[in-house]
Amino acid sequence: MGPHNDTAPLYRAETTNGVATSECLSVSNLEVSMPEEDALTQTASSLIDEGEVYEIFQQDQRDPLPHHGGNLRAADAELAIHYAREFYGRRQESLKLWIIPRSALLELRNQTPLPAMTALFGNNIESGPKPQTYAVFGQKHPGHPLLWLQDLEASEIDEVTLNHIQSMADGIIRLWLCPRQAILQLDNQDLLQPPLDRSYRRLDGYNIREKLRIARERVRAQRGAS
Amino acid sequence: MKKEIPSAEVVPAALKQPLIDLLLALADDEFILGYWDSEWTGIAPVLEEDVACSSIAQDEIGHARLFYQEVAALTSNNIDAIAYGRQIHEYRQTQLVERQRGDWAFTIARRYLYETADQIRLNSLANSTYLPLSQAITKIQREEIYHQMHVQVWLERLATGTTEARQRLEQAVDSLWPDALGLFEPDTSENILLQSGIITVPQAQLQQTWLMEIAPIFERFQLPLPPITGHLGGRRGQHSEDFNLLWEQMTMVYRLDPQASW
Numbered sequence: 001m002g003p004h005n006d007t008a009p010l011y012r013a014e015t016t017n018g019v020a021t022s023e024c025l026s027v028s029n030l031e032v033s034m035p036e037e038d039a040l041t042q043t044a045s046s047l048i049d050e051g052e053v054y055e056i057f058q059q060d061q062r063d064p065l066p067h068h069g070g071n072l073r074a075a076d077a078e079l080a081i082h083y084a085r086e087f088y089g090r091r092q093e094s095l096k097l098w099i100i101p102r103s104a105l106l107e108l109r110n111q112t113p114l115p116a117m118t119a120l121f122g123n124n125i126e127s128g129p130k131p132q133t134y135a136v137f138g139q140k141h142p143g144h145p146l147l148w149l150q151d152l153e154a155s156e157i158d159e160v161t162l163n164h165i166q167s168m169a170d171g172i173i174r175l176w177l178c179p180r181q182a183i184l185q186l187d188n189q190d191l192l193q194p195p196l197d198r199s200y201r202r203l204d205g206y207n208i209r210e211k212l213r214i215a216r217e218r219v220r221a222q223r224g225a226s
Numbered sequence: 227m228k229k230e231i232p233s234a235e236v237v238p239a240a241l242k243q244p245l246i247d248l249l250l251a252l253a254d255d256e257f258i259l260g261y262w263d264s265e266w267t268g269i270a271p272v273l274e275e276d277v278a279c280s281s282i283a284q285d286e287i288g289h290a291r292l293f294y295q296e297v298a299a300l301t302s303n304n305i306d307a308i309a310y311g312r313q314i315h316e317y318r319q320t321q322l323v324e325r326q327r328g329d330w331a332f333t334i335a336r337r338y339l340y341e342t343a344d345q346i347r348l349n350s351l352a353n354s355t356y357l358p359l360s361q362a363i364t365k366i367q368r369e370e371i372y373h374q375m376h377v378q379v380w381l382e383r384l385a386t387g388t389t390e391a392r393q394r395l396e397q398a399v400d401s402l403w404p405d406a407l408g409l410f411e412p413d414t415s416e417n418i419l420l421q422s423g424i425i426t427v428p429q430a431q432l433q434q435t436w437l438m439e440i441a442p443i444f445e446r447f448q449l450p451l452p453p454i455t456g457h458l459g460g461r462r463g464q465h466s467e468d469f470n471l472l473w474e475q476m477t478m479v480y481r482l483d484p485q486a487s488w
Contacts, residue, residue, distance in 0.1 A: 079274075
């Protein structure tokens with residue numbers, strides 16, 4: 001993505017019969033984009049079909065809200081859910097996972113006037129009835145994970161609302177939006193909180209401290225006896 | 227209504243060895259399969275699959291541990307001695323799980339055959355009169371759901387995938403069927419276990435149920451169907467060359483010093 005040129009129009013709205021076409025999303029002119037891939041992932045992914053990228057949000061007992069945990073690649077949604085459970089739930093750290101294809105997410109970085117949501121989302125979701133509800137995720141500080149902020153009805157989404165969200169709580173530097181229906185939710189407790197003892201999988205599961213204590217006591221007892 | 231056996235201490239003498247043999251078969255199946263599957267760690271086809279596969283293998287060994295603990299309660303041996311301290315002919319896994327890892331198609335085909343059979347086996351034991359066993363199985367079944375889902379996704383992916391994927395899968399299934407028919411090998415102590423309700427369904431019937439359940443899937447994917455007879459012997463301690471190799475490797479550390487405390 002090239003540097004933002006202040007004098008160029010924010011986007012070129014080429015419409016055919018009033019319907020926005022893909023020319024709208026000319027990336028070099030637009031601050032609206034997919035969540036970024038860096039140069040390395042772009043090169044690697046062009047060589048092999050590694051599947052789609054899915055962004056994973058997780059929520060555990062202490063969280064009131066889902067937060068971004070990372071992402072993974074999977075061939076399809078079903079495998080994505082399996083892998084999400086492995087990467088973000090194998091130590092029972094999550095009560096709920098949201099698995100969202102990156103293609104369903106839009107990233108917004110600046111506060112200049114935005115085109116209508118239907119124009120933006122028109123190319124990212126399958127044709128059919130337009131989604132009514134969108135999830136909004138925001139990042140408050142660089143390096144901190146995005147948090148789910150709120151849901152918005154499609155009719156509510158406009159520049160004013162988004163500006164309002166951005167100005168909340170010390171300002172939000174990055175926003176993601178996706179249709180609620182694109183979010184795959186995993187909350188099956190058999191999968192996320194399996195019934196068998198898995199403490200051996202946690203870093204603190206193999207209790208060195210306890211074994212050292214027992215060994216010290218044994219040595220002390222032996223010395224005491226001699 | 228058959229009488230429940232609430233704990234290891236009250237198992238009637240005549241039932242003890244058959245019950246131990248049953249538990250060892252369950253444990254050894256999971257243990258050996260988990261062992262081979264864990265070899266994929268670091269070399270699975272896809273990074274995410276590496277984690278998934280390793281995790282499933284760990285689950286299997288966790289399930290084996292649960293069964294070994296039940297054996298320990300009946301024999302007063304420690305579970306390390308039970309898991310690693312036996313001679314080759316004392317292990318009771320079916321030969322299906324002791325074949326070497328093979329390629330990805332082989333692993334998936336074997337897991338599919340095993341997991342579908344295991345589900346039927348576990349279902350039949352969920353109401354065992356031996357309560358420690360039925361309780362362990364209830365927990366294990368909740369985890370096995372995920373294993374079954376995972377392997378079904380992969381069977382379908384390979385069966386409907388590229389020419390190479392299909393070829394490898396067909397070859398794998400062909401070579402695995404004789405071993406798979408050893409899963410439900412008839413056992414001499416079956417009658418006494420049935421009478422007491424520790425097991426509720428004879429092996430032959432379990433095998434029928436299993437074959438009837440998976441035949442349509444194999445037909446749909448045009449995969450080879452089973453032959454008439456299979457390789458038996460696993461449950462009687464007769465094992466393949468592959469297991470000799472595995473036994474050497476997996477018991478090596480234990481045999482260096484069986485008395486060591488870990």
